[in-house]
Amino acid sequence: MSYRVGVDIGGTFTDFALLSEDDHRLVIHKQLTTPTDPSQSVLTGMKTLVDKAGVNPSDVTAIAHGTTLVTNSLIERRGAVTGVLCTAGFVDVFDIARERRYDMYDLSITYPEPLAPPHLRREINERIRADGSVAQALELDNLRRAVQSMIDDHGLEALAICFLNSPTNPAHEEAALKLVTNEFPELYVSTSTDIFPFLREYERWTTTVMNAFTGPMFDTYLNRLESGLADMGFDASFYIMSSSGGTVTLDTARKYPVRMLESGPAAGVLQSAMLGRQLNRLDLLSYDMGGTTAKGALVRGGEPLKRYELEVARVHEFKMGSGLPAKIPVIDLIEIGSGGGSIAAVDERGTIRVGPLSASAEPGPVCYNQGGEQPTLTDANLSLGYLDASFFLGGEMKLDAMGALAAIDEVIAQPLKVSATRAAWGIHESVNEDIARAFRNHASERGFDYRACAMTAFGGSGPAHACRVARKLRVPTVIFPVGAGVMSAVGLLASPLSFEIMRSERKALDELSDTDVATRFKGLIDEAAEHLKEAGLKRDQMSVVHRLDMRYQGQGYEIEVNLPTDMNNIVAQLPDLFAKAYEIIFSKSFPTNPIEIINWKAEVVGPTPPGVGDYVLDAANPGGEAIKGHRATFNPDKNDFVDCPVYDRYALSAGDSFTGPALVEERESTYVVGDGDVVTVDEHGNLIVAIRGTSA
16 A cells, blocks of 8 residues: 655644545644754654554655745744845845835834845846846856855855846846856855746845745755655655645755745645535635634635735734745735734733734643743633643643633733633634634735635634634634644645746737747746656646736736636637736726736646545544533633533534534544534535524
């Protein structure tokens, strides 16, 4: 028998899922992350996982890995000493940035410091015009001296090559790359035309610097992980999840670490979309909440929404515009600093604030009894009776309920002059409000009406809050999938190999023929396909998704248009396709206005791995005793603790139904079902919750 494994590292927990390719048996596991060396939690967890499943490591044929390591490296500024070579006269682009204020009225506004400070930037004599012609030849001696000086003076480890107008003519960047790799082979080098050839230089250059900054660290991590797994007897193909919802080979991941920024969260959204297609619920709100953050994403027509820009390392309350922009293909996620480990405090206004600071895995919440002193959301949920102190992680980790309540009383209840229980409920409800508000804004900005769709809820903490959040949003249905506590790891098992290429080339639509369009896409497709061929795929095993960024002539920004599979007579179809995409966002189009194409995108996708749509959880015990006991839990409708039935997730069978209030426990997570919410187990084992007071 052969097996595939998905491993997702989060800020607090690392999740594992092992799937048998023969009988589709799924074995899952969750354990604390080791923040100082995340590879340790992966290696120890892999040993626990295969022992639990009774599997020989050599029988594992593929491992798919999602990690937040690249994001954390940027946030914590733990990366290589990175220099920049840029066109003479443009060294200050990193400081000028977009010349926008993310808060018009904040007189003390701050921005994130560039990853490459001024003393690690060098101006190079060269110039490409906007039309791709050469205005000034590249001076190689000037470039050679610049690199050598940064090595001698600052111990340079990585280098970003960022020249003006290089997307229209990459010759100078390619020549610079050739010189540096030949004469300074110890440097990790990234060029902007390779990382993401986007016309706007600030975003392109910042993305390139991010890639160079994180490259040596990520390469070291992958080497350590790869050798550690080999020492344990694993001889599997090893893939890394990218932010766009597909996996890539280790060689591709080492070259493009910036594409792994949303590696783990993307897998959960991908699995939500697959679940929606299976249940014929093509419009979904995907809600993932772990120990550090909550993530929301939209699925429209069975496919996750994507975008091509992401901000990291924001310096001001998660406000858009206060971080570093990365131009990469990414699942369109909204991320909130609310998770099980989010620290609660009383702010200067005398109200409860939860997050974005997290207790992480070390020391963790107070109830973990590992030295944490600040109360967290997990401490509040334990104090409200939503978590069982003796059944956390299936009983492997005992929680300190008294310590959690005492911390909430000291830090929150006493300053606010309320009971510890009311303070705990305030923490819980503050998080619900924060998440609902963020999801509401995210959906409205994209013209998505979630009131007619369902919410998939997963992650270690998500199921404890999902029904309450859904009620606030008036989402009629919540779906708790099988293995909800580790769903991102399960999603890794369903992620196909894929790679996306984009090229900027501004062309008026009336200047193009079908042959012109086909020629441009062919080059992109051939280049992207090479990354899948590294994994042994043949061209006839790959499918292609074509996209264009288009706009009306005279506009400053463009919108993405998905093209049909059949590209015959495509130029004649483009005006109508663009008009429909434009109307979704702006409710109106302008049929007589001339249209132009700015960016050309091709995504090459391999086959979807089998078995994830019909897996059977190894711990399932359908027909067993469904109610495992009762527990006193806080009921906000009654403003008091009430006796609440506790259901065993593994004993529930298709067709079972019950009405809340109720708790449903699995090893990795606990579902809190609200008063009057009706739960039904579907034929696949998912829990479908009809939220009281809403209509499907």
